[in-house]
Amino acid sequence: RMVGRALKQIPDDLSAPCHRVVNVSGRLVPGWTEQKQLLLEEGISFKQNGCVDLKKHLWNYSVPE
Template identity: 40%
Template sequence: MDEQFAYLVLEIVAEIPAGKVATYQQIARLAGKERHARQVGNIMSHASFYGDYPCHRVVNHRGETAVSWPEQRGLLEEEGIVFDSKGRINMRIYQWEI
């Protein structure tokens, strides 16, 4: 894993405010590597090795949480994010805009 890219991604994730979410592709674009959304996902899954980051605020482009992390939804709901009946976040309302 490119550690320089990982730290840049985590710095960006640290800026996502409570009550907002960003997508993997959005983070990759902000980090200057728009086609590396999967790498961003990989970094999120290993973020605890680097410190404490609000990785729960990163979702896919459909507003869905990580299948392998059932606690993610509860963390987002604690911040006031509402899910629809299909378990998705309305990205027009909750997506972080820089």
């Protein structure tokens, strides 16, 4: 929720890939119809329930040693 609130404060003229932010279940932002299209254009796939397939697209990161 904090991330969502912070992203809402970003000025319109600042280009930020905020469409990539989904909740822990892969749900999209309610009322933002363009979000799914933007993700589809990047090759993101969705489950039948409309959520991002996080098993396939979850960001993998490693902590540098």
